Each structure stands twice: as structure tokens, then as C-alpha cells.
Amino acid sequence: xQKPVHIFLFLVTLGLVIAGLSFLSPKDKVKVGDFxxxxxxxxxxxxxxxxxxxAVLEDTVAWVVDSLDLDTLPPEVVEVVKEIPLxxxxxxxxxxxxxxxxxxxxxxxxxGEVNAVRVIHYGxxxxxxxxxxxxxxxxxxxKYGGRGFGYVALEPLVKPASLDFLESQGFIRxxxxxxxxxxxxxxxxxxxxxxxxxxxxxxGTGYAGQVTFRKRNWGYAxxxxxxxxxxxxxxxxxxxxxxxVEDTVFYTRAFPExxxxxxxxxxxxxxxFTLVLQSDESPRIYGISFESPTGVHVDNVAMRxxxxxxxNKLDADxxxxxxxxxxxxxxxxxxGGNAIPYxxxxxxxxxxxxxxxxxxxxxxxxxxxxxxxxxxxxxxxRKNGLKMESYPLIQPFKQALRTEVLARGAVYWDLYDVxxxxxxxxRWVEREPAFAAKDYIHFTPKGAQWVGNRLGEMVExxxxxxRGEKQRLVDEAKRREDSIRTYNPASLDTAxxxxxxx
Numbered sequence: 001x002q003k004p005v006h007i008f009l010f011l012v013t014l015g016l017v018i019a020g021l022s023f024l025s026p027k028d029k030v031k032v033g034d035f036x037x038x039x040x041x042x043x044x045x046x047x048x049x050x051x052x053x054x055a056v057l058e059d060t061v062a063w064v065v066d067s068l069d070l071d072t073l074p075p076e077v078v079e080v081v082k083e084i085p086l087x088x089x090x091x092x093x094x095x096x097x098x099x100x101x102x103x104x105x106x107x108x109x110x111x112g113e114v115n116a117v118r119v120i121h122y123g124x125x126x127x128x129x130x131x132x133x134x135x136x137x138x139x140x141x142x143k144y145g146g147r148g149f150g151y152v153a154l155e156p157l158v159k160p161a162s163l164d165f166l167e168s169q170g171f172i173r174x175x176x177x178x179x180x181x182x183x184x185x186x187x188x189x190x191x192x193x194x195x196x197x198x199x200x201x202x203x204g205t206g207y208a209g210q211v212t213f214r215k216r217n218w219g220y221a222x223x224x225x226x227x228x229x230x231x232x233x234x235x236x237x238x239x240x241x242x243x244x245v246e247d248t249v250f251y252t253r254a255f256p257e258x259x260x261x262x263x264x265x266x267x268x269x270x271x272x273f274t275l276v277l278q279s280d281e282s283p284r285i286y287g288i289s290f291e292s293p294t295g296v297h298v299d300n301v302a303m304r305x306x307x308x309x310x311x312n313k314l315d316a317d318x319x320x321x322x323x324x325x326x327x328x329x330x331x332x333x334x335x336g337g338n339a340i341p342y343x344x345x346x347x348x349x350x351x352x353x354x355x356x357x358x359x360x361x362x363x364x365x366x367x368x369x370x371x372x373x374x375x376x377x378x379x380x381x382r383k384n385g386l387k388m389e390s391y392p393l394i395q396p397f398k399q400a401l402r403t404e405v406l407a408r409g410a411v412y413w414d415l416y417d418v419x420x421x422x423x424x425x426x427r428w429v430e431r432e433p434a435f436a437a438k439d440y441i442h443f444t445p446k447g448a449q450w451v452g453n454r455l456g457e458m459v460e461x462x463x464x465x466x467r468g469e470k471q472r473l474v475d476e477a478k479r480r481e482d483s484i485r486t487y488n489p490a491s492l493d494t495a496x497x498x499x500x501x502x
Contacts, residue, residue, distance in 0.1 A: 087417040089454070091373065091462045094406040096469045099459075102330040102371045103466050109144055109296070117144065118326050119298040120151075120191070123334030123375070126443060127302035128158040130219075132334075135452025136459065137298035138220040146295020148226030151287040154196040154211065157304060161219040163290065167274075170209030172197040176314060177306040188315040190232065190286030191322035192301050198282040207282040215271040226290040231255075232262040232322075235283035243267060244274040255283070262289070262325065286322070308335030309355065312362040320366040331363060331370045334415075336377030336401060337441065340391050349397035357404035364408070372410040375455070376401050379416050379425040381440035388440060390422045411462075418454055 093099070108114045119140070121133040130149060137149065149162050155171040173196055174181050176189040189195055198207035215224045231241060239255040243265060250273065251266040267273060277285075291297045303310070311319070335356060343349045360372055376398045381388045398416050405412040419428065428436035428447055435447030443451060 087421050088414055089418045091411050091413050091458045092402065092406065093411045094409065097466065098409060098411050099371045099462055099466060101369060103463050105329040106144060115294045117296045118328050119330040119332065120301060120328050121298060121332040121334065122301045124306050124338055125302060125304040126337065127300055127334065128304065130161040130300045131445065131448035132452040132455065133298060133300035134161055134220060134223060135449060136456045138222060139456035140296040140298065141222045144296045146297055147222055147292035148290040148297065149223040150291060150297045150299035151192060151289045153192060153194050154285050154288050158302065162216055162223040164214040164216055166212040166214055168211040170199045172199055177303045177310045186315060187313055188318045191319060191326065192287045193303060193310050193314060195284040195286050197284065198277060198279060206278060206280050208278045210274060210276040212272065212274040227292050229265045229267050230262045230289040230291065231265060232286040233283045234260040235279060237279050237281040239277060239279040239283050241265060242276045244276060245270055305338055306335065307338045308333055308359055311359045316366060323367040328370045330373065332373045332375060334375035337380060340377055340380055340394055340397065343393040343397060346393065346396045349393050350400040353397060353400035353404050356401060357408055360405065360408045360410050373413060374405040374410050375413045376415050379419050381425045388426050390425065413455065413458065415451065418451065
């Protein structure tokens, strides 16, 4: 029988062993193949008892940052301040007119010279449910007009914020990213990199699918107030599309054989209606767009698990034709987060950044008419011992990505810096209300809303700077012209003119 003293001695011995291991084990984790091994450090086990001076120093930093007089501060505090990195939250560009294709067409829209302007926002799961995109869209639609939320898959993995997809049946989703169906040999997935197929009907004589759309009571009012629906598909057989209000047919449209394109469907004013599709063969339905005849339309394309490497794998001719058909003037790419946990070292991070930026070259080669913004990865955190810490390779990765993106004439937005830099994901999780989920990867709706609003503000700021620089160049050209006119050689005598000509 074990006596209490024996149990006590065992616990004391166990504590000493753990403490000894914490002192003897290396500070950094040891990597063996694809696995990392490590042990708790003394500061993990003892917390503030291990180094109380560091805790005091951290409490001082908030006050230090607001002070510009570093000469009056203790040396150790000055060193902490000097190590605080500068954060760039603006849209970074190599050329002042990198966003000219977008800003110029917005001005054309304002003057009535074009009817619509279209933007597409590609990204990973941070965008699901129209997150981040919806704030940018709402800002642009309030300023330039437009209704609806643009393209979405007919069988979305996550429903858009402004519309419910109810009683969906007979639809099969296929994607060019993630786990791709190997039975599909081509890469004709359309500009959303996915399509929806119809399932065999109950009699086995054809294919059919249906879904009921219901406007939600939350989200942005402009996004819910669409007046037009367009269906993009490719079919080799006739497709009959019918809109029902309750049990009554409101509208019928036939898509012809061997058709690829987008056709409009008339929709009722009611907040709920049903779309029914039928065909002898299953078409590929590339998306359905909820929009208005004029104004700004912003499409949200979320690719769960993707790293943004899919674009050069898509059927180039089809991808190009879809981009041209929709006349996009701005393409936003938001990727990188899914790669960060798998980066091995800085060299690997730089190689991945080059590969990611090559997607920009590919898109530009197919469709040079649009400006491109690349949104870099956010901060992400992992557990190290008992503490959460930012992934160590985020900073070299996002720096390499920024360099590669700017070298290709695109614009870079550093979401890591926008969040607040190193450790910001931890602060976002711990703040009230939380801006990030406890997986230390994804934003909460509040956090996504904040990011979307910042993106909209930065686009507005870049537009103001563009207008200012454009006007400066116009004024400078006019001054040169006036100067030449003032000293025109025509006012001089012939000899002087001959002299100038020589």
C-alpha cells in the first residue's frame, strides 16, 4: 500500500525531472523529417516567475510607442522600441498608375460612358460567405451605383450572405481546386474555377435540378436588391430554365444546343422564387449572377484549401473568353494562408512566392485589361509549448511575395501588417468582441468586416492619390507648353531662328 509520503516524493521527483528537461532541452524545436519535437521551456512552466523584468518591460512598451523622446528612456526600453517594425497598411505599388484600368473605367461609369464595371475577388476560405468582398462591394455600389452580389456557384459550399439557397436538389459540384474529380479530363471549369452539373432525373430519361432562392434580412441592402439574374453555362443539348413563384411558372427560357455563354433570366419582385433546370444531357453550369443592369458588380470566389495556383491550370482559351465576356477591370487575388504551415525554410518561402506571383503573369498574358491587387497572407498562430506564437516564416514569405508581386506590375496589400504584424492573430482572438476564431487562422464575421472596410478605404485612398498625380502631370505638361509658347522661336529674327535650328 502506497503511503501519502511516497506519493508526495513521486510528485516532487517528477517535477524535478520535468524542470531538468526544460533547462536541458534546446530552446527551438528539433525537426526530424516532417515532424517537429520540443519540450517546455522554463518560462513556459514558471510564467512571470521566470523573468519578471520582461513582464515589466512589456507593460512599458504601450507607453513607449507613443513617446518620441527616446533619449529620456532607459536603454533596455529604447532597444524594444527600435525593434518594433514599421507596418505598411496602404496599397503598395511599383508604378503610380498600376490601378489605372480600374480607376479610369470608374470615371467612365460616372460620366455615363459605360453601363457597368466588374470586379472579381478570388481567395481562400477567408472569403467564404462573401466575407471581406461584401464591404468593398457595398462601398463601391454606394458611390457608383449597382445592385446585387454578382456571381456565385449554383451549388455553393457556403451560401452568400445576402441570399439563402433552399431545398437544393439535383446539383453536383465540381472544382478545379482541392480534390478534383479525376473522371473529368479537361480543365474547362470557367472563370469561377468550378461548375455545377445536373443529376439524373427520377425516371432516368434526362437530367434535372432545382433550388429555391430567398432573400435574407441581413447583409447589405444593395446586395439583396438585385433585379437581374444571368446563368452562365456550356451545353450540347437544349436546356430549359424555368422560374417559379410558389407553384406558378413565372418565366421560361430555352438555352440552345452547343451553347456557351451567359443569358439573362427574368425574375419576380418577390423575395423568394425557384429555379428549375432540365435537359437531355447534363450541362456545365459555371455560375449564376445576381446583379443589376448598370453600376458596379463585385464577384466573390472562395476556394477552400486553395493556395492560388489553379489559374494556369485552367483551360486558357475558355478562361480568357470568360474574363473578356465579363469585362473585368479589377482582379483581386487573396492567397498564401494555406501554404504557411507547410513552409520548410526561407528558401522554400521564396520559391512559393515566385510560383504564386507567376499566376499574375499568366492572368495578364490572357487578359491584360484589368488591374490586379494581391492580398498577402494574414497573421496566423500556432502553439509552441504552452504559448501561442505567430508562424515564424510568415514575415520572410510575405516580404518575398511583396517583391514578386510588385515586380510583375501588380499591387500588394499586406494583410499581415494591416492586422498589426507579429502576434496580431493572438490579439485578435483575445479581444472583445473577437476578430478571429480560436483556430488562430480564420477571421470572425466582425474581423472580416473590419478587413473588408480597410480594403475599401485603401482603394479609395489609392484613387485619390491617382487623381492627384494625374492632375499634377497634366499641370506640369501645361506649364511646359506655356513655357515653349512664351519663348517660341517664331518671334525671333531669321538669323536667330537659323542659329536655334543648328
